[in-house]
Amino acid sequence: MIVTGWAMSCVCLLSTWGFPARVRISQASFLFPLFDSHSLLSFTPYLIDGGGDGDEGGSEGDEELGPLLNFEAVMKEAEARGVKLPSDMVEAAKNIGIREMFLLRYLELEGSAWPLSFLMKHCSMLRNRMLADPSFLFKVGIEVVIDSCCATFAEVQKRGKDFWAEFELYAADLLVGVVVDIALVGILAPYARIGKPSVSKGLLGGIQHACAALPSSVFEAERPGCKFSTKQRIATYFYKGALYGSVGFGCGLIGQGIANMIMNAKRFLSCLIVEHSKHLLWQRRSHLLQWHSL
Template identity: 30%
Template structure:
């Protein structure tokens, strides 16, 4: 119930653009309006947008009473968003407002649509992203590193949704090896060195998997245009699903309950592939280490057992698809985006510290659960 309630309690953006200062018909009919021509339009009315748009409330509440997202634009209820948008929102007023906010910001910064990435420009023209996303994009462009990362669509969608995404990625990968090793020792204690080969396999799997565990469930600003669903269009359905099942939909976009469940299934399939692959690498490294140790120490050759590659790899893939998938989606979409960021968005240092503490605890918990799970199904044995 606590997780479900997060769908209904979300922050709303605080933007204030006076409608009297905007030439709505002209803006709506100019999908490829350049910054120079747009500057002439707004100068006559002296539009002012000098107040900084808050970065944190990029996402807005767009949820109906039926448990799925809706833009409250007078359409039908339930989870079909009025039957217009295939679950991705079609709120005309929201999209007009988003488009005008974005064009004003681009005009003030002297940035033209033709200089933006194609997916971002298309999202602006269709009104699928609010002005606060454009503000964040312009700020990220000031950094050479961020500007380079923004060339990649996956990083662009995640950085626009969360300016601490790279910090969280560094946290997870940086503490991953330490917490995994500490958790292995906690579970094995006096048998830690006797089971060192298995420990090495677990740590190797963690190094490969940690990156994807942060990357895949991270909330995103979806710049991909929604696809119309047709009979049997499973791939189109998953295309329209959010990256994180619990993320807050931005203004002008919404997700149905079915699409949010689809996000869990899609990420679970991806993490199963990542877990199985990383385990294949980890167990192969472990077996090579065992054989090398046996060749050097002839007396211990009979005591060392190689790790079963196939069963271990499949088991780890299942573990990541279920346990890791759910834990990291709740962590990123509920704890961080819905709880911590609204409270601490003006205190980035405190927010980073809280995210570090929560992610460290989650990584340690995951290591403990993996050892118990591996022993429960019999792919690892205690000495």
């Protein structure tokens, strides 16, 4: 499992957003294509203000994201829908403004059924990805379903008749795989950047600022006001690989720990059953000896 986490990091380095990719020791791997027109044209990280360092293509950005709404317009629209905006969106509306598309999309998603409405309010990572791509959860589900089905097929072929006897190990491995799948899709997914990120000063602040400016994947398409240099794409190769490798390594440790706990628990229960059987056999022999003596 630990080796799997690092192997999977190499897969995501040369991948784009939207297709399943995970490597297991016990199953075939699914690799992202290096280039996909739908992914490159449709999925990019958006700034909540449609901003960037330059003004090139501003009219195209306005057509796609809608006009930039000021604080009064944002609050008026939110009050008309009866929705209370999160604090970071309110702050962005005060300082920069919010694009109409993002505001309307948030108001629509926030009015969804529970638990999506709750997560949109309190989980900024999910909210920002849903604002950039409303089909984000669908893609996560596709990744999990495909990977889980392939893993199940491989485990059944590998374990054979012992599958149900070792079902706990399969379930632990499957649970870890689901977490890694969600991490992979989330790391490579486009996201809306709300306002200007607050970074500390000094070396740490510089690193945070540089990481925030990186694309979400190596081959991410550029959009008006959102340009990426070759150095940034090369840095993304190593940054995303280290990030996803760390997640895979941590999940591998947890999964191995769960597997060890299950094995120890089964050995402990087996010992208890054996001891109990010996105790019953001894009692039975004692009763038989007493009966014969009578």
